[in-house]
Amino acid sequence: MKRVYLDHAATTPLHPSILDVMLPFYKELFGNPSSVHSFGREVKKHVDKARKQVAESINADLDEEIIFTSGGTEADNLAILGVAAALKEKGNHIITSSVEHHASLDTCDALAKEGYRVTRLSVDEHGVIDLEELKSAISKDTILITLMHANNEVGTVQPIEKVSKIAKEHDIYLHTDAVQSFGQIPVDVNQLGVDLLTISGHKIYGPKGIGALYVRKGTKLKNLAHGGGQENKIRPGTENVAGIVGLGKAAEMASNSVDEMQEVEKKRDRLIEGLLKMDDVKLNGHPEKRLPTNVNVSIEYIEGEALILSLDMEGIAASSGSACTSGSLDPSHVLMHMGLSHQTAHGSLRLTLGKGTTDEDIDYVLDRVPKIVERLRNMSPLYGK
Amino acid sequence: MKRVYLDHAATTPLHPSILDVMLPFYKELFGNPSSVHSFGREVKKHVDKARKQVAESINADLDEEIIFTSGGTEADNLAILGVAAALKEKGNHIITSSVEHHASLDTCDALAKEGYRVTRLSVDEHGVIDLEELKSAISKDTILITLMHANNEVGTVQPIEKVSKIAKEHDIYLHTDAVQSFGQIPVDVNQLGVDLLTISGHKIYGPKGIGALYVRKGTKLKNLAHGGGQENKIRPGTENVAGIVGLGKAAEMASNSVDEMQEVEKKRDRLIEGLLKMDDVKLNGHPEKRLPTNVNVSIEYIEGEALILSLDMEGIAASSGSACTSGSLDPSHVLMHMGLSHQTAHGSLRLTLGKGTTDEDIDYVLDRVPKIVERLRNMSPLYGK
Amino acid sequence: MYTEKVMDHFQNPRNVGEIEDADGVGEVGNVKCGDIMRIYLKVEDNVIKDIKFRTFGCGAAIATSSVITEMAVDKTIDEALELTNKQVAEELGGLPPVKMHCSNLAADALKTAIEDYKKNNK
Numbered sequence: 001m002k003r004v005y006l007d008h009a010a011t012t013p014l015h016p017s018i019l020d021v022m023l024p025f026y027k028e029l030f031g032n033p034s035s036v037h038s039f040g041r042e043v044k045k046h047v048d049k050a051r052k053q054v055a056e057s058i059n060a061d062l063d064e065e066i067i068f069t070s071g072g073t074e075a076d077n078l079a080i081l082g083v084a085a086a087l088k089e090k091g092n093h094i095i096t097s098s099v100e101h102h103a104s105l106d107t108c109d110a111l112a113k114e115g116y117r118v119t120r121l122s123v124d125e126h127g128v129i130d131l132e133e134l135k136s137a138i139s140k141d142t143i144l145i146t147l148m149h150a151n152n153e154v155g156t157v158q159p160i161e162k163v164s165k166i167a168k169e170h171d172i173y174l175h176t177d178a179v180q181s182f183g184q185i186p187v188d189v190n191q192l193g194v195d196l197l198t199i200s201g202h203k204i205y206g207p208k209g210i211g212a213l214y215v216r217k218g219t220k221l222k223n224l225a226h227g228g229g230q231e232n233k234i235r236p237g238t239e240n241v242a243g244i245v246g247l248g249k250a251a252e253m254a255s256n257s258v259d260e261m262q263e264v265e266k267k268r269d270r271l272i273e274g275l276l277k278m279d280d281v282k283l284n285g286h287p288e289k290r291l292p293t294n295v296n297v298s299i300e301y302i303e304g305e306a307l308i309l310s311l312d313m314e315g316i317a318a319s320s321g322s323a324c325t326s327g328s329l330d331p332s333h334v335l336m337h338m339g340l341s342h343q344t345a346h347g348s349l350r351l352t353l354g355k356g357t358t359d360e361d362i363d364y365v366l367d368r369v370p371k372i373v374e375r376l377r378n379m380s381p382l383y384g385k
Numbered sequence: 386m387k388r389v390y391l392d393h394a395a396t397t398p399l400h401p402s403i404l405d406v407m408l409p410f411y412k413e414l415f416g417n418p419s420s421v422h423s424f425g426r427e428v429k430k431h432v433d434k435a436r437k438q439v440a441e442s443i444n445a446d447l448d449e450e451i452i453f454t455s456g457g458t459e460a461d462n463l464a465i466l467g468v469a470a471a472l473k474e475k476g477n478h479i480i481t482s483s484v485e486h487h488a489s490l491d492t493c494d495a496l497a498k499e500g501y502r503v504t505r506l507s508v509d510e511h512g513v514i515d516l517e518e519l520k521s522a523i524s525k526d527t528i529l530i531t532l533m534h535a536n537n538e539v540g541t542v543q544p545i546e547k548v549s550k551i552a553k554e555h556d557i558y559l560h561t562d563a564v565q566s567f568g569q570i571p572v573d574v575n576q577l578g579v580d581l582l583t584i585s586g587h588k589i590y591g592p593k594g595i596g597a598l599y600v601r602k603g604t605k606l607k608n609l610a611h612g613g614g615q616e617n618k619i620r621p622g623t624e625n626v627a628g629i630v631g632l633g634k635a636a637e638m639a640s641n642s643v644d645e646m647q648e649v650e651k652k653r654d655r656l657i658e659g660l661l662k663m664d665d666v667k668l669n670g671h672p673e674k675r676l677p678t679n680v681n682v683s684i685e686y687i688e689g690e691a692l693i694l695s696l697d698m699e700g701i702a703a704s705s706g707s708a709c710t711s712g713s714l715d716p717s718h719v720l721m722h723m724g725l726s727h728q729t730a731h732g733s734l735r736l737t738l739g740k741g742t743t744d745e746d747i748d749y750v751l752d753r754v755p756k757i758v759e760r761l762r763n764m765s766p767l768y769g770k
Numbered sequence: 771m772y773t774e775k776v777m778d779h780f781q782n783p784r785n786v787g788e789i790e791d792a793d794g795v796g797e798v799g800n801v802k803c804g805d806i807m808r809i810y811l812k813v814e815d816n817v818i819k820d821i822k823f824r825t826f827g828c829g830a831a832i833a834t835s836s837v838i839t840e841m842a843v844d845k846t847i848d849e850a851l852e853l854t855n856k857q858v859a860e861e862l863g864g865l866p867p868v869k870m871h872c873s874n875l876a877a878d879a880l881k882t883a884i885e886d887y888k889k890n891n892k
């Protein structure tokens with residue numbers, strides 16, 4: 001059966017040349033980078049090199065501004081909890097948006113339970129925050145703005161540079177989650193003007209279980225875990241060396257792939273166009289300010305999980321913001337906050353393209369989706385009334 | 386040049402058959418285990434299988450009692466901070482020992498700063514805690530005893546089963562760090578009678594950056610990080626699938642390698658015997674209750690780092706509890722708490738054997754060490770007076 | 771971790787040993803990490819003619835001891851007194867930050883030895 005993977009926002013396949021650079025660390029280069037002897041020192045060099053690769057890929061000024069973590073989730077937690085703990089004398093107010101990834105959303109919720117005040121900025125129908133609302137949310141207690149660069153569900157890109165100007169005026173730290181944007185649109189910590197920035201390996205054709213937090217020099221951040229002196233004492237534990245080396249390479253490739261993404265974008269546009277030919281289908285997210293890989297449509301009268309399972313049986317891997325796919329009771333908080341009805345949000349379909357997606361893949365999907373949709377709609381009590 | 390790796394307590398080489406089981410997850414099986422489609426579901430199965438392998442390897446009753454983490458350090462942090470947070474209404478007293486790994490030691494220190502009361506049990510000259518001291522430390526506020534199963538520096542094994550009896554009588558949770566013991570001596574959560582137990586992949590011929598915390602069903606534990614629903618919401622973040630699968634296999638192999646360790650122990654004894662033939666050398670740690678791989682000796686009049694570097698130039702990888710190797714100001718807290726003088730602790734040499742250590746390796750080391758020691762002693766102002 | 775020059779001086783330390791009839795001996799201990807360095811001097815016409823050391827310490831401690839003996843030999847007492855810890859570290863191509871206190875030891879040991887010489891020759 002043909003298999004078409006269109007769920008790159010969930011995870012990407014590891015690029016073979018990334019596996020190649022990782023393999024020596026599963027073989028002869030197995031030393032612990034903290035060891036004094038040559039088995040350790042050799043490995044340490046490669047960890048340092050990976051740190052430099054990541055730093056350069058996001059245009060950080062200093063290698064030491066990169067802290068390796070076990071993934072994007074940990075990096076988001078470290079940024080938010082770490083700043084909150086470090087600045088708790090200064091203030092207890094945090095500003096975020098209502099469409100963040102759960103790694104940030106739930107972390108802010110946890111802080112709210114601890115007594116921090118959390119403002120969750122609303123978004124417009126396209127998923128963009130309102131800068132005026134941001135400005136008026138700021139108070140003298142505000143210590144952190146955490147706002148994702150691009151949304152994982154609908155691909156909407158937030159105006160981080162503008163947010164940065166506002167944050168700087170008020171001397172407030174700005175963290176952005178660039179897990180989805182990195183490798184797709186330019187991610188430059190100085191141009192964006194952020195103090196902290198999260199990336200994750202497995203979204204950029206690197207390995208799972210590794211990520212990094214960029215922490216601008218001088219930014220106050222408390223470690224969450226305790227132990228050895230690794231990662232400048234901010235993130236202790238024996239390094240996931242193969243993962244780190246893989247992330248280094250992946251970051252290097254990601255920062256060079258913004259051009260390649262223009263090709264992907266063309267395919268994405270063709271896919272969107274094709275899907276919108278169906279009746280009662282509408283695009284979710286921003287028409288222009290969106291990631292080049294992201295397609296998110298709502299297909300009325302059907303439910304997302306049924307659609308995903310049907311697509312799966314045709315070999316197509318996709319995802320949905322339906323409550324049923326997540327096992328939670330409510331459909332995607334992102335779609336709901338963008339103003340979609342419960343029912344419309346239920347029928348959402350996310351297709352996320354990758355570097356390897358071909359025109360044939362798009363043709364195949366455009367052939368199958370309408371058939372499946374028709375079949376499911378014919379089953380639906382909501383349809384044809 | 387001959388290279389002899391005798392630093393297996395720092396990290397072990399990845400076993401080739403473990404790499405073999407990991408590789409598919411860096412290739413075709415790249416899906417996100419949380420995905421609904423088949424790319425995800427296939428991978429999920431393997432994560433489940435690895436969980437079962439780990440559970441069985443330590444004789445846990447239920448697979449779900451295993452929480453994968455990014456390593457031993459995170460698992461120790463999760464156990465200690467997670468119990469402290471979950472039981473903070475019940476009490477604020479934690480009992481540990483003075484010879485724990487930094488992952489536990491520093492975590493307890495952090496709790497002490499937050500207002501928890503921490504008792505650090507002393508150890509005798511061999512590094513063993515005193516059960517009577519433990520008993521008298523217990524109060525009605527005690528919520529957790531965290532005590533390592535075997536020490537990473539001197540290999541001393543603590544009487545966890547006896548501690549468990551005491552903990553149970555008082556209804557106190559018991560956590561043990563089995564990072565060093567697992568794969569060397571029997572580690573059975575029911576026999577040991579522990580509520581929480583830490584293991585780490587890279588100490589058992591598995592990958593770095595992956596570990597697990599065993600959490601007995603019903604044990605109250607608060608998550609430290611927030612985000613997706615992975616690992617029962619206790620430890621969110623996209624799973625390090627290759628690492629998890631590798632840990633599963635490594636754990637299975639570890640639980641089957643206790644016999645193999647008897648062979649290693651014979652080599653260890655020959656190494657100890659040979660080293661003790663030098664003047665002014667004494668064994669650190671317990672003569673019998675010690676890990677089959679651990680050799681730790683103090684060599685008077687010389688300093689550890691100089692010894693490690695000299696050994697390294699002969700191709701021998703070893704480690705030391707000298708302050709100079711760690712960049713800290715004090716030599717190993719473990720050796721100091723065992724009553725060694727500052728100077729004697731400085732001259733400590735740890736050689737930790739592995740499954741691949743040969744008799745020729747031992748011969749080589751026994752040939753080189755005395756020569757190096759003589760050279761360094763001749764340079765030392767303390768020697769020959 | 772260490773530069774090649776540190777490793778060279780560590781592995782092939784120059785001027786190890788004692789001078790039996792030394793004109794000055796200086797010993798300093800590093801309270802911080804418990805290391806000890808002892809320097810022996812032979813002085814003629816105010817010039818350091820021979821210098822030897824013994825050190826109990828790490829790679830950096832041994833290398834700094836060794837290199838300072840090279841730096842001091844054939845210098846006048848006054849020139850030798852001007853040698854600084856920083857110069858010692860620079861001569862070795864730098865030391866890891868955590869090891870900077872080891873280089874303090876070498877210059878201090880030399881100074882102590884020179885002071886001892888001066889005292890003996892009052």
Ligand SMILES: Cc1ncc(COP(=O)(O)O)c(C=O)c1O
Binds near residue numbers: 074150
């Ligand atoms: C926007 C965003 N942030 C954070 C994460 C979490 O990263 P990780 O899966 O590496 O924990 C993800 C992906 O799951 C994401 O899409």
Ligand SMILES: Cc1ncc(COP(=O)(O)O)c(C=O)c1O
Binds near residue numbers: 455458535536564
């Ligand atoms: C006893 C002990 N506990 C915890 C750890 C930490 O484990 P990891 O290196 O996987 O973070 C180690 C090893 O470094 C150890 O020896």
Ligand code: FES
Binds near residue numbers: 323324
């Ligand atoms: S209809 Fe079954 S979970 Fe939603």
Ligand code: FES
Binds near residue numbers: 708803828
């Ligand atoms: S002698 Fe201890 S750090 Fe150099």
